[in-house]
Structures are given as C-alpha cells and as structure tokens.
Amino acid sequence: MSAPILSVSGLTTDFETRDGTLRAADNVSFDVAPGEVLGLVGESGSGKTITGFSIMGLIEAPGVIRAGQVLLKGQSILGLPDAKLRALRGDRIAMIFQDPMMTLNPVLRIDTQMIETIRAHRDVSRARAREMAAHALELVGIPSPVERLRAYPHELSGGMRQRVVIAIALMLEPDLIIADEPTTALDVTIQSQILFEMQKLMTARQTAMIWITHDLTVVAGLAHKVAVMYAGRVVEYGGVDQLLDAPAHPYTLGLMQSIPSNVPRGQRLTQIPGMAPSLLNLPKGCAFAPRCTYATETCQLAPDEQILSDGRRVRCHHALGGRT
Amino acid sequence: MTPDTPFKRFVADYISSPTAVIAAVGMMVIILAAVFAEIVAPQNPYDLATINILDGSLEPGSIGFDGFHYWLGSDEQGRDMYSAMIFGLRISLVVSIVAVTTSVVIGLTVGMVAAWRGGWVESVIMRIVDIQLSFPALLVALMLLAILGKGVDKVIIALVLIQWAYFARAVRGAALVEIRKDYVMAARCAAINPSRILFRHVMPNCMPPIIVIATVQIANAIAIEAALSFLGVGVPITEPSLGLLISNGFGYLLSGRYWISFYPGIALLVTLVLINLVGDHLRDILNPRMQR
Numbered sequence: 010m011s012a013p014i015l016s017v018s019g020l021t022t023d024f025e026t027r028d029g030t031l032r033a034a035d036n037v038s039f040d041v042a043p044g045e046v047l048g049l050v051g052e053s054g055s056g057k058t059i060t061g062f063s064i065m066g067l068i069e070a071p072g073v074i075r076a077g078q079v080l081l082k083g084q085s086i087l088g089l090p091d092a093k094l095r096a097l098r099g100d101r102i103a104m105i106f107q108d109p110m111m112t113l114n115p116v117l118r119i120d121t122q123m124i125e126t127i128r129a130h131r132d133v134s135r136a137r138a139r140e141m142a143a144h145a146l147e148l149v150g151i152p153s154p155v156e157r158l159r160a161y162p163h164e165l166s167g168g169m170r171q172r173v174v175i176a177i178a179l180m181l182e183p184d185l186i187i188a189d190e191p192t193t194a195l196d197v198t199i200q201s202q203i204l205f206e207m208q209k210l211m212t213a214r215q216t217a218m219i220w221i222t223h224d225l226t227v228v229a230g231l232a233h234k235v236a237v238m239y240a241g242r243v244v245e246y247g248g249v250d251q252l253l254d255a256p257a258h259p260y261t262l263g264l265m266q267s268i269p270s271n272v273p274r275g276q277r278l279t280q281i282p283g284m285a286p287s288l289l290n291l292p293k294g295c296a297f298a299p300r301c302t303y304a305t306e307t308c309q310l311a312p313d314e315q316i317l318s319d320g321r322r323v324r325c326h327h328a329l330g331g332r333t
Numbered sequence: 334m335t336p337d338t339p340f341k342r343f344v345a346d347y348i349s350s351p352t353a354v355i356a357a358v359g360m361m362v363i364i365l366a367a368v369f370a371e372i373v374a375p376q377n378p379y380d381l382a383t384i385n386i387l388d389g390s391l392e393p394g395s396i397g398f399d400g401f402h403y404w405l406g407s408d409e410q411g412r413d414m415y416s417a418m419i420f421g422l423r424i425s426l427v428v429s430i431v432a433v434t435t436s437v438v439i440g441l442t443v444g445m446v447a448a449w450r451g452g453w454v455e456s457v458i459m460r461i462v463d464i465q466l467s468f469p470a471l472l473v474a475l476m477l478l479a480i481l482g483k484g485v486d487k488v489i490i491a492l493v494l495i496q497w498a499y500f501a502r503a504v505r506g507a508a509l510v511e512i513r514k515d516y517v518m519a520a521r522c523a524a525i526n527p528s529r530i531l532f533r534h535v536m537p538n539c540m541p542p543i544i545v546i547a548t549v550q551i552a553n554a555i556a557i558e559a560a561l562s563f564l565g566v567g568v569p570i571t572e573p574s575l576g577l578l579i580s581n582g583f584g585y586l587l588s589g590r591y592w593i594s595f596y597p598g599i600a601l602l603v604t605l606v607l608i609n610l611v612g613d614h615l616r617d618i619l620n621p622r623m624q625r
Contacts, residue, residue, distance in 0.1 A: 065522060099523035111515035116537040125533070126523040177523065 012083070013040035014184050014217040015064070015208040020077035022056075022063045031288045033059040034084030035241040036076070036297040039234070041185065043215040046208075048232030048249065050222060050264070052285050057221045059121045061187045064219075066105055082184060100130040103178035107190040109170035119146075119173055120158040126177055145176040150206050168199035174202065179210060187213075189221045204231055227263055229253055237261050238294035240286055257323040259301045295325070303327040335581035339604065346618045353614035359607045367423040374416035376401065379571075386411045390585070393592050408581060416594060417578055418600050424574040425604075428485060429554035432492035432549055439493065441498020441543065447501070449531055461503065465498040470553075471560055478566040487566050492554050498608040503546050507539035541619035548612035552605045559601055575601045 022034040029273035035054045041047045044273060049057045062068055066086065079087045098104075106112045111244060114122060124135060133141070139154055139158065146154035149172040162170055178186055188207075192200040207229060211218055220232060228235055228249065235252045237245040237260065245258040256262040266272075266279035284302040285294060292299050298308035307326045314324050348354055366373045376383055382412040387412035395403050397411075405414040447458040465473075474491045481487040511517065512535060520530045559576025561567035563583075568574045573581070575597045582593025 067518070068522065095524040097524075098521070099525075104519070104522040106515045106519055108515060112519045114516040114534050114538070117534065125525055125529070129392070129523060129525050174519070239593075 013042050013080075014082055015041045015219075016078075016080040016083075017064065018078045019081060020082075021069055021075040022058065022059055023073050023075050025071040026187065026289070028289050032241050032291075033072070033288060034063060037236075037238075037241075037243050039236050039246055041217040041219060041234075043184075043217055043260045044209065045211055045234065046218045046220055046232045048220050048228035048235040049238060050221060050225060050228055050235055051238035054222060054252045055238040057246065058189055058243075061104065061189055061219065061221055062167050062240070064187060065098060065102060069103055073326075096130070099126060101183050102185045102187065103181070103183040104192045105174055105178045105186065105188040109167055109174050109191075110162075110194070110315055112174050115162055116229070117161075118158070119160050119162065121167075123158070123173075123177055123180065127180060130181055141180060142176075145180040145222045146173065148179065149173075150202070150212065151176070157176070168195055168203065171195055171199075171203060172206075175207065178275065179214075179216075182214060182216070184217060185223070186216055188218060190223070192227065193219075193222070193224070200227075210228045210301055225253070225268055226270075229233055235265065235282075237264070240291060241288060242324060243322075244297065244324045245321065246323075247317075247319065251319045251321055257317060257321060257328045258297075259303050259327065260297050262329060263300075303329075343618065346564060347614065349479050350614050350617075353610060356443070356607045356614070359603070360611055363422065363511035363604055364426065366419055368427050370419045370423045374413075374419040376413040376416040378412040378417040378573075381519070384411050390590055392590075393596075405596045406590075408578075408593045409585070414596055415579075416596050417573065418575065421573050421575045421578045422600060423596060424485065424568060425555050425558060425573050425576070425601075428488055428492070428558050428568070428574065429551045432489045432554050433551050434495060435489070435493045436496035436550070437500050437543060437547055438503075439497040441539075444501040445508050445531055445539070448505045448512055449527075449535075449541055455505070458501065460533060462498040462501050465495075468503070470495045470557060473513075474557055474561055475564070478561060483548070483566065483569050485568050485572055488558055488561060491561075492557060495557070496550055496554065496621025499546060499550060500543060503542050504539055507542050508535055511535045511538045514546055521548040535616075545612055545616040548587065548608060548615055554602070556605060575604075 017040070020034055020037040021032065022032055024031040037056070037060050038332045039047060049060065051057050059068070061070075063074055066089065066095060068074055074087060077087065078085060081097070083099060086094070089097070091229055113119070113191040120142060123145070124138040127133065127138040127141055131138070142152040143158055146157055151157050151169060151172050157165070167174065171194070175191065192203055193205065204227065210216070220228065222228060232249045234247065235249050236243045237258065239260050245256065245261050246253060252261065253265065262280070263279070263281035267281065269278060272278055281300055286299070287295055294311050295301070295304070296311040298304040301308070305327070312326045314322050315328060316322055317328065343348070348461040365478065378384070385398060386406050388401070388403070389409050391397065391403045391407040393404060393406040395406065397403060397407070401413070403413055403419070407413055408417065413579065443458055447455040473495050477491040477494060478487060481490060517530060517534060520534055558567055558574060562576030565580065568577055572575065577593045578597035579601070582590070582597070588592050591610050
C-alpha cells in the first residue's frame with residue numbers, strides 16, 4: 010500500500026466546560042491512503058465531527074487539542090500557524106458538511122461563492138476562475154453549468170445544492186476530503202447518485218476521503234476502511250469487509266444488528282440498550298460496558314487496544330474475533 | 334409561479350398590501366418634493382427679495398399685494414407657509430437620512446466586530462451600547478448639543494451618537510445567529526479571508542432587521558430633530574426644519590394664527606406615519622418567522 014495521505018495518531022481533543030473537561034476525541038488514530046475512503050462511524054456525540062474539525066484545525070476555544078499528531082503527506086499540520094493552516098484548508102484539505110441548505114450562503118450567487126474560493130487559493134483571473142467553477146459543476150453532473158453558476162442557492166434543489174458543495178470541495182483537487190454526513194439530508198435516489206459520482210472522482214484523482222456517518226449501509230458500499238467511534242474513542246478499526254463480516258467489538262455488532270434489513274419482517278430489531286453516555290460523566294473502564302451484553306468484571310478496567318490476526322485494532326476485553 | 338429572484342419576490346410581497354403601497358407612494362411624493370423643493374415650492378422662503386413683510390401673518394387662502402396666493406397662509410415675515418414647509422421638509426429629511434446612514438455604517442461595523450471577536454471586545458462594546466441606550470435619547474441629544482452648539486452638522490452628530498447603539502445591538506444579535514451557521518464554517522474551511530467572510534457573507538444576511546430598524550429610526554430621527562429645533566437647540570434659524578417652523582408659530586398659536594404651527598405639524602405627522610407604515614410592512618415581509 011502506498012504511503013498514507015493522512016496519518017492521525019493519538020489525537021486527543023478536550024473541551025473545557027464549566028462542568029469540567031470533556032474529552033471529545035480520545036487517542037484517535039487512523040491512516041488514509043490515496044484513493045481510499047475511511048468510514049468514520051458512530052452515534053451522535055461520539056466525536057466523529059470533532060475529529061474532522063481537529064484535522065482541519067478548526068477547533069476553537071473552549072476546545073483544545075491536547076495531544077497527538079496529524080500528518081498530511083508526512084508533514085505535521087497540528088499547531089501550524091494560522092496563515093499556513095489557511096493555505097491548506099480548502100486547497101489540500103476540503104470539508105463537506107451535512108446540510109446543503111445551510112452550507113451555501115443564501116444571499117450570494119453560486120458563482121460568487123465558487124470564484125472566491127478559487128481566488129483565495131489560486132492566483133487566477135476572474136474569468137479563469139469562472140471557467141474552473143463551471144468545469145467543477147460539470148464534473149459533479151450538473152447540467153448546463155454555465156447557467157447554474159448564476160443561480161442563487163434557493164433556486165436549486167437539495168441534491169443540486171449538495172452537488173455544488175461537493176464541486177466546491179473538489180474544485181481545487183485536494184489531497185483529502187472530510188465529508189461530514191454529506192448525503193444524510195438527501196433522499197435515497199439522489200444519495201446513491203451522489204455517492205456514485207463521488208466514488209468515481211475519488212478513484213480517478215486518487216483523493217483520500219474521510220466519510221463521517223452513522224449509516225453503516227453507506228459505509229459498506231463506499232468505504233475501504235472503517236473506524237467505529239464510541240464516546241470519543243475508536244473502538245474498532247480495520248478493513249471494511251472484515252469489520253462488517255465479523256465485528257470484533259460488541260458495539261459494532263450492536264450497530265449492525267440495528268440495521269432493519271438484517272431482520273425478517275415483523276421481528277423486533279435488536280437495539281443497543283441504554284443511551285450513549287455523557288462525555289462529562291463517562292463510566293469507569295470501558296465506556297460501553299454498561300450497555301454491553303458481554304460485559305464482565307474486567308470491563309471496569311479500560312481495555313487496551315489489541316491487534317487481531319487480520320490487522321484490525323479493537324478496544325475490548327472480550328473481542329468477538331471470529332465468534333460470529 | 335414563484336418569481337425567480339429574491340428581489341422580485343420581495344416586490345411581490347410588498348405590493349400585496351395596499352396600505353403599504355399607498356404609504357410608499359406618499360413617501361416618494363414627499364421625498365421628491367423635498368429633493369426638488371426649488372421647483373415645487375411657489376416661493377423661495379430664503380430669498381429675501383421675494384418676501385414682503387407686508388404680507389406677514391396672512392390667513393390660509395389669502396392673496397398678497399403682488400397677487401401671490403398664500404394657500405396655507407404666511408408667517409410673521411411674510412413667508413409662504415407651503416413653500417417654507419417643503420424646504421423645512423428637505424432639511425428634516427437630509428438631517429435624518431444622513432444621521433441614520435452614518436449610524437447604520439457605524440453600528441454594522443461595531444456590531445459585526447463584537448459578534449465575531451467575542452470575549453472582552455464584545456463585552457466592552459455591548460456594555461457601552463447598554464449604557465448609551467439606558468439614557469433617554471432626547472436627554473443625550475440635549476446634553477450633546479449644549480456642548481457642541483447649534484448647527485445642522487451638530488444635530489447630525491448628536492443623532493448619530495444616539496442611534497448607532499440601536500444598530501450595533503441589532504447587528505450583533507443577527508450576526509451571532511449567522512456566524513454559527515454552516516456556511517460560515519464552510520467558508521472558513523475554504524480558507525476565505527475572515528474579514529471577507531464577515532462583510533461579504535455574514536453582513537448581507539444581517540441586513541433584513543437593519544433595514545426595518547433604519548426605516549423606523551429615520552422617523553425617530555425626524556421627530557428628535559423636530560423636538561430639538563422646537564426647544565431651540567437644533568438647526569439654526571437660517572435653515573428652518575419642520576420642527577423649527579412649528580416652534581416659530583408656537584407664539585402665535587393662541588392668538589388665532591394657528592396655521593403657522595399647525596400645517597408644519599400636520600406635515601411632520603403625515604411624514605412620520607408614512608415612514609412607520611412602510612417600516613411596519615417591511616418588518617412583516619423581512620421577518621423570517623412570519624415567512625409563508
């Protein structure tokens with residue numbers, strides 16, 4: 010495998026709140042290779058988005074990155090001065106947000122927003138930037154891109170808007186794209202179209218991508234690797250096939266069992282009992298233990314990461330390797 | 334059919350209320366009359382050569398020595414009240430519009446910076462705003478004019494110093510909401526210059542409430558200026574605004590020469606009502622909570 014584009018190790022991000030320190034990302038590590046898609050999976054509040062923001066250098070007070078290393082093509086980008094970080098953002102790393110209705114500024118035309126992004130990074134003329142923008146729209150499958158450029162966001166449908174957002178992210182051919190649930194707000198047919206287009210572009214350009222989602226079915230079809238997060242920690246990390254075929258962490262198993270299509274009609278879905286814990290008040294030891302059917306006395310101690318025979322990393326005393 | 338640009342939609346929404354349309358047309362007439370005062374007014378009340386002191390204090394409808402028809406009567410000096418009102422309106426409008434525009438610019442800048450920077454910068458700015466707004470506007474204006482002295486420019490300065498705080502507070506509120514929206518985060522992810530994000534992206538989204546407040550504040554500024562002039566600390570006697578005209582006639586009010594105060598008062602009232610009608614309707618359209 011080629012050298013990773015992004016290598017995150019031991020990333021720890023805290024939020025200093027009035028009620029104490031909240032560890033939103035705890036010792037998060039993963040690699041993403043060129044052309045590879047990493048699915049970052051977890052419930053709401055499990056630290057997926059914070060991990061993305063930490064990589065982008067967008068953590069603001071009261072948030073602090075406590076420890077860890079983020080290497081982009083071998084170069085450390087944590088703690089870079091603001092000016093250097095700005096040069097990276099949008100250019101080498103791009104981010105796509107969840108809701109296309111909110112990501113585009115409602116009062117500015119599409120072309121204004123695209124051209125200013127190009128010109129923030131490339132020393133090109135307005136006319137050239139406009140051509141680049143039209144080309145980017147064409148790439149994501151927007152018909153008659155030149156006319157669409159003159160539209161305001163509210164004149165486009167949700168799917169179109171998300172395509173525009175994706176076009177803005179792809180426009181400058183970044184090395185890494187962090188996509189934060191970009192298809193959640195779209196209906197299923199549009200979702201699959203957009204997934205298809207993105208996959209095509211990623212492979213063609215060898216762009217690395219982190220796909221933040223809670224939807225395991227999307228991950229199954231799109232990602233090469235998966236990192237499952239729970240309460241700020243990566244509890245299982247490995248290749249998508251091994252991980253989904255034989256989940257090693259009880260939490261991963263629980264997530265998979267709650268996908269409706271796995272269960273015959275009329276039968277109750279298996280749920281994960283209980284609720285995700287508050288990050289301010291994490292249970293001692295394994296954070297998942299109170300909800301886990303496999304939990305025993307040993308789970309009072311925080312499990313260390315263990316590496317399974319297929320290269321997967323799991324944080325569990327009772328790793329289910331091969332048991333299912 | 335939904336109209337295709339935000340502006341067309343805005344116009345379509347606006348004309349849906351006949352009252353507001355009438356108010357807007359009335360405003361246009363008043364503004365045009367003020368702008369083209371030299372053409373509209375039958376007499377130039379500043380031109381001493383055309384004014385005859387023998388025509389002083391004529392009743393409405395009288396005809397002067399030279400055959401001039403005083404529809405709304407004349408004042409002590411023989412000035413045609415109708416002409417004086419149009420010129421007075423011009424001064425009232427200029428003072429208020431210049432003052433409000435300046436206040437909007439200052440308020441926008443200060444409010445946006447407060448919302449963006451946060452922390453102690455925001456606290457200091459907003460406390461100054463709070464202190465400013467806790468004093469009655471007229472009292473502050475009186476104190477300022479006592480220090481600054483008389484003059485159109487001084488009145489404008491006093492009005493700006495009163496009004497910027499309203500805009501700063503409103504802008505900060507609107508900007509705080511906008512800054513937390515995803516498009517700002519997206520713009521930051523695209524590494525667009527922060528000042529550009531602030532003024533190009535956030536500011537236009539904060540404009541709707543500001544437009545409404547500005548309209549109402551213009552009416553307010555006219556009223557405050559009239560009050561100040563009435564009290565004798567406002568515009569100088571050489572540039573009479575509506576307020577000063579009312580003040581001039583005040584002494585004659587009980588002697589039966591009601592028209593010297595009465596008609597400028599009516600003009601002031603009508604202007605304020607029209608502006609407020611337009612402002613109210615703008616608020617209804619631009620209020621996102623009332624959007625259909």
